[in-house]
Structures are given as C-alpha cells and as structure tokens.
Amino acid sequence: MEVYDINCFYGHWPFRFLRHQSLEELVRVHQKSGITGGAAGYLDSIFYNDPSEGDEQLFHELPERYIPTLCIDPKLSMAIQDIERFSPRAVRVYPGMHGYRLTDGVFASVAEYLQQNGIPLLVNVRLYVSREAHFFLPPEPDIADELEFLRRYPGLKTAFLGHDWTELKQLAEGLQQLKGANVLFDTSFVRSAKLEPIAEKLGAERLVFGSCHPLLCLESVRLTIEKSNLSEKEKQMIFSENFLRFMAK
Amino acid sequence: MIIDTHTHLWLGREKECREAILRAAEEYGYLRAGVSTLYSELPSEEEITACNKATADFIRNYPELIFGWCYLNPRHKNTLDVLKRGLEEQRMTGVKLWIATLCDDPAVDPIAEYCSEHHIPVLIHALDKTVGQMKYESKGIHVRNLAKRFPELKILMAHMGGNEYTGIKPIIDCPNVSVDLCGVVHRADSLEYAIERLGIDRILYGTDMVGGGAFWNNIGRVEALELSAEEKAQIYHKNAETFIFGGR
Numbered sequence: 001m002e003v004y005d006i007n008c009f010y011g012h013w014p015f016r017f018l019r020h021q022s023l024e025e026l027v028r029v030h031q032k033s034g035i036t037g038g039a040a041g042y043l044d045s046i047f048y049n050d051p052s053e054g055d056e057q058l059f060h061e062l063p064e065r066y067i068p069t070l071c072i073d074p075k076l077s078m079a080i081q082d083i084e085r086f087s088p089r090a091v092r093v094y095p096g097m098h099g100y101r102l103t104d105g106v107f108a109s110v111a112e113y114l115q116q117n118g119i120p121l122l123v124n125v126r127l128y129v130s131r132e133a134h135f136f137l138p139p140e141p142d143i144a145d146e147l148e149f150l151r152r153y154p155g156l157k158t159a160f161l162g163h164d165w166t167e168l169k170q171l172a173e174g175l176q177q178l179k180g181a182n183v184l185f186d187t188s189f190v191r192s193a194k195l196e197p198i199a200e201k202l203g204a205e206r207l208v209f210g211s212c213h214p215l216l217c218l219e220s221v222r223l224t225i226e227k228s229n230l231s232e233k234e235k236q237m238i239f240s241e242n243f244l245r246f247m248a249k
Numbered sequence: 250m251i252i253d254t255h256t257h258l259w260l261g262r263e264k265e266c267r268e269a270i271l272r273a274a275e276e277y278g279y280l281r282a283g284v285s286t287l288y289s290e291l292p293s294e295e296e297i298t299a300c301n302k303a304t305a306d307f308i309r310n311y312p313e314l315i316f317g318w319c320y321l322n323p324r325h326k327n328t329l330d331v332l333k334r335g336l337e338e339q340r341m342t343g344v345k346l347w348i349a350t351l352c353d354d355p356a357v358d359p360i361a362e363y364c365s366e367h368h369i370p371v372l373i374h375a376l377d378k379t380v381g382q383m384k385y386e387s388k389g390i391h392v393r394n395l396a397k398r399f400p401e402l403k404i405l406m407a408h409m410g411g412n413e414y415t416g417i418k419p420i421i422d423c424p425n426v427s428v429d430l431c432g433v434v435h436r437a438d439s440l441e442y443a444i445e446r447l448g449i450d451r452i453l454y455g456t457d458m459v460g461g462g463a464f465w466n467n468i469g470r471v472e473a474l475e476l477s478a479e480e481k482a483q484i485y486h487k488n489a490e491t492f493i494f495g496g497r
Contacts, residue, residue: 016414016438017438018437018438019437019438019441020437020438029473128434128436129434130379130380131378131379131380131381131411131412132378132379132412132434132436133379134379134412134414134415137379137380189434191434191435191463191466213437214437214438215436215437216434216435216436216437217435217436217437217440217469217470217473218437218469218473219469219470219472219473220435220463220465220466220467220468220469220470220473221435221466221469222469223465223466223468223469223472224463224465224466224469226465227465
C-alpha cells in the first residue's frame with residue numbers, strides 16, 4: 001500500500017534540538033517506515049520575517065515525490081503575491097503560532113484566493129502541546145472558529161493538522177451541521193489508542209495520516225493507525241486515498 | 250515480550266479497566282503488568298483501602314501476570330501499616346505515590362526509609378507541566394531531593410518526569426532512579442535524549458493504561474530508534490526484571 005504523509009517537515013526548531021531535522025533524515029525516516037511521499041513544509045519559514053525566503057529552498061530541493069507547501073502568514077504583506085509567485089499545490093498556515101484566527105479579516109483575502117483557485121489549505125493548529133512549552137505558549141485550537149471557517153468557505157479544501165482526541169470529538173459533533181465540508185484531519189497528536197471511535201464519529205474518509213515529523217515520532221503515529229482495529233479499506237483511505245483525493249488538481 | 254510497569258485500575262471502573270489490561274496482555278504478549286488503583290487527588294484512608302483491595306483482588310486472580318503497586322497517601326498516620334499489609338498480605342511488589350504530597354515532603358520519609366531497608370521499589374508520579382500543574386504534583390527536582398536523601402531507595406520516576414527536558418536532568422546523577430516512558434507526548438528525540446542522559450538500562454516500558462494509555466504510541470517511540478534487539482529487550486522487559494524484581 002502506498003502511504004502519504006500530509007504533515008511532515010524538515011528544518012530547524014528553536015525550542016529544542018532535533019536529531020532528525022534535515023531533508024535527508026525526512027527521506028530516510030519515511031523510507032524506513034514505508035512512506036511513499038507527502039506534503040512537506042520547511043520549519044524555518046514559520047519563524048522568518050519573510051517566510052518565502054525559507055520556502056525558496058523548500059521548493060527548490062524537495063524530491064519529486066513530495067509536495068512542497070508554502071508557508072503563509074497573512075499578517076505579513078504580499079501574501080497573495082507569494083502564492084502567485086510559487087503556484088503551490090498547497091498552502092500551509094499556523095494561526096496559533098502567527099497570532100490570528102481563521103475567521104479574522106486578515107485571513108479572508110487569502111482564504112478567498114485559495115478557494116477561487118482550488119488550492120488546498122493545510123492548517124497546523126498545533127505543533128507542540130502547551131504543557132511542554134517552556135516560554136512561548138501558543139493558544140489552543142479554537143474549534144468554534146474552525147467550524148465557522150468551514151461554514152464560510154465550503155468550496156475550500158481544508159486539512160486541520162494537530163488536533164487531539166478530545167478536539168476531534170468536538171469537531172465531529174460540529175460537522176454534523178456541515179456535512180458537505182471538504183475537510184480532512186490528521187491524527188498526529190492523538191496519543192490514546194482509541195482511534196476507532198474517532199474514525200466512527202468523523203468517518204474514515206475525513207482522516208489522513210500526518211506524522212508531524214521531525215517534531216513528533218512518526219512511527220508512533222503510523223503504528224497507532226496500522227495496528228488499530230480499523231478495516232483494511234479504512235486504513236487505505238487514511239494512509240493513501242484521502243491524501244491523493246485532497247491534493248488532486 | 251513486554252513488562253508494562255505502569256497501568257491503572259480506576260475505582261468505580263475496576264471491571265472495565267481489568268478487562269482492558271487483560272486484553273492488552275493477551276494481544277501484546279505481556280509477561281507482567283504492574284497495577285495501581287487510583288481515584289481522587291487526596292484520598293482518604295477508606296479510599297486507599299478500597300484502591301489497594303481492588304489491586305490485591307486483581308493480583309489474586311492473575312498472580313502470574315499482575316503485580317501490584319501499593320497506593321499510599323503519606324499524610325495518613327496508618328500509611329506504614331497499609332504498606333506492610335500490602336506487601337505481606339496483599340502480595341504487592343512496590344509502592345505507588347501519586348499527587349497527595351510532593352514526593353520530597355518529609356511525610357514520605359518513613360515510607361522511603363522502610364522501602365530502602367526492604368529493597369521495595371517506589372513508583373512516583375512526576376509530571377512537570379507549563380500549564381495545569383497540580384499543587385502536590387512532583388517534578389524531577391522533587392524526585393531528585395528524595396533520591397539524594399535516600400540513595401538506597403529504588404525509585405521509578407513515572408512519565409520521564411512529564412517533560413523529558415526538565416524531568417530527566419535533575420536525576421541524571423541519581424543512579425537509584427530509573428524512569429518509565431509512558432504518559433508523555435510522543436515527541437521525536439525525547440527518548441533518545443533520555444537514553445543519552447541516563448543510559449538505556451534506566452529506561453522502563455509502560456503505557457499508563459487504562460485512560461491515557463497508548464500501547465502502539467509508546468512502542469513506536471522505541472521502534473523508531475536505531476537500537477539493537479538486545480537494547481529493545483532491555484526497555485521492553487529486562488530493565489524491569491532487574492529494577493523491580495531484582496533479576497527474578
């Protein structure tokens with residue numbers, strides 16, 4: 001079975017030393033775990049004043065089986081122009097790290113542009129848990145805001161990455177009112193072994209494999225899916241089909 | 250082969266928890282599972298009695314599989330009697346300290362003294378959190394204080410201290426402290442960090458089930474590393490055999 005990782009990175013991280021932060025390590029870890037490819041971001045870009053400075057490297061050097069994701073901070077100038085310049089297959093945003101909410105006016109023009117042009121949006125709602133933060137404490141994901149965002153942009157393909165088990169349950173309830181939403185969720189921050197109830201509530205067609213490598217242990221996330229009691233068909237959807245459908249042009 | 254050093258029954262949900270542990274034992278091929286029964290943050294004497302009875306019943310029904318951590322509230326005057334009863338009558342193996350006191354509170358000293366003298370391992374909950382720290386929730390530094398006061402006391406610091414980067418540092422020079430790897434977010438590098446700082450022989454496997462436990466999540470953290478089969482066996486069961494059972 002082909003396996004795609006929608007939520008992987010390489011690059012430096014300012015809060016602790018990452019032993020597997022290079023592009024070579026991303027490729028090695030993926031190969032070791034049987035991952036075909038995925039949608040990769042460059043960690044440094046999150047922290048740059050001009051994120052495109054980091055993403056120029058990402059778009060230049062990423063192997064073909066990976067989709068480079070463009071880091072956008074809508075509070076910085078020329079965000080739309082950056083999207084036009086890179087013509088990315090997908091855009092990645094970090095509302096908690098960059099200090100805005102998805103429904104804030106500052107993000108509206110980017111969201112509208114992505115929806116109009118059929119560019120998928122990856123939203124990293126969490127890159128680490130607050131209890132482990134030693135000085136920069138990003139806000140917790142805002143579930144109500146995310147649901148409102150999905151209601152406003154029904155035509156925008158959106159993947160939320162980094163929710164925990166409790167948040168996914170809340171989202172599943174909220175999505176009862178938004179059945180047509182074109183949305184995926186990864187399970188990178190789901191620690192408990194209880195993946196089956198999540199798949200039952202959300203539907204396996206809304207789950208996607210995302211590792212959050214090199215910040216999280218890829219093998220933990222992968223094994224939690226692979227060794228679950230989900231059917232082989234459901235696993236195939238999570239590991240492969242949902243990603244390919246989401247990223248299809 | 251796995252020794253899960255850290256599992257729980259929750260009072261009021263014992264049946265559900267027992268079944269989950271037994272299911273895991275069968276599915277994952279457990280050699281042994283270490284159990285303590287918990288309920289509230291500041292348990293009364295009656296609650297402690299009920300918790301330890303639940304653990305003892307489980308041990309009695311599955312003596313080959315289950316070993317027990319005798320849950321104590323060091324604030325109680327009868328705590329040493331509870332401990333002796335747990336070890337002598339209820340076939341417990343070690344002591345569990347949770348969040349009734351910080352583990353370096355002087356109230357813990359009689360327990361530490363008794364356990365040092367009788368080579369009884371003590372499993373101490375330690376969780377260093379930026380948000381949500383509980384009043385009597387120990388951190389690595391509290392474990393260090395106790396370990397230094399009682400250098401013969403065998404301490405198993407749970408959750409690698411909660412935050413590996415702050416929990417492990419204080420106990421590096423406390424050879425009487427080992428850690429279990431459960432109950433933390435599966436951050437990349439954190440287990441490597443622990444192994445580099447402590448040595449692989451001080452890392453024990455656990456899941457923290459039932460509740461927050463995650464079997465494959467923790468297995469993944471071990472399997473992701475470039476370890477030999479022997480080194481993995483150390484984490485999965487051999488270190489526990491030595492640390493908890495003295496090589497038995």
